[in-house]
Amino acid sequence: MGGGERRARIVELLEKAPTPVSGGALARELGVSRQVIVQDVALLRADGHGVASTNRGYVLVRDRRPRRLFKLHHGPGEVADELYLIVDMGGTVEDTMVNHRTYGQMSAALGLSSRRDVERFLAELKDSRSSLLSGTTSGYHFHHVVADSEEDLDAIGEALAERGWLVPMSDYERETLR
Template identity: 50%
Template sequence: MSGEARREKMVDILRNAKKPVSGKALAEKLEVSRQVIVQDIALLRAQKQEIISTCRGYLMKKDAPCRRIFKVHHTDEQMEEELNLYVDFGARVEDEFVYHKVYDVIRVEMGLHSRRDVKEYIEKLKSGISKSLKDVTSGYHYHTVTAESEEVLDQIQEELQKRGFLAELRDYEPIDFWKEDSEKEESK
């Protein structure tokens, strides 16, 4: 099989995958070494193919991601673990926001989609430049997370629950406010 044909097959595999595909699995399917896979990924990215690397393998970025808001609670020491959980599933942490009883909604863009992004974010917080929004609400906060499928978001939710990060919504928390704002943005 030529290199071009192999890369076309690789794109097809990644487009149809429901979860990340490891370099090893790609190498076995395409009967080449993992090094060839790494080189092919680089070539495909140079051709503007949007391939995402996660610790579980490669994903092809899809056009219309699924979106979910998670309310979470954790310590500063657990923050990196929580953020890595999302990106390890190939998801993107779009933002962090809090519902403050006095100031209403306070939101910041994050755009984290790799462990490298998470590490840089954590390093900035540790340097004392700023603090996380969660600090204004005793650790409770929300993340808008996008992923390629509802199944991935379900897996993330299950893992957040297992690790004790998922927090229960209270009656006074108008989570619908964010849905309405998102719909307004999308209609523009």
């Protein structure tokens, strides 16, 4: 079974499961290691599947609201302003992702939908003494954003563009990133 087929099977198993499914159970079912499952889940998330981790396993979360991928560029000092702008306009920042030339796609789930969420994220980032994922790509990064309507997503995109943060995606990025 190839990676794409295995990831489709993971989604199928999560859709049918009445309760969270552990990484170990998915690994046994699919005949791979738990680490392969962790990698597959990361790829599924980057591909737009709402796979959430709980303390009892993975679940599939469906958000029916419109979703859009924005490519952005700015320095680390503008992260708070960018995230506040998005949530203040009714968006939820699902994740942050970079497309590194050597390491490929790397992403992290965020789930930021309010100023309080953003403040908590910024505090955790500061307390951890870790750097931003976008630091690996000179400030270039992507966010999947969901909102109540396409019009809200359009307005968020316009506001990001007005601030000079929105960057056009290349043909390659449009084809490979979702």
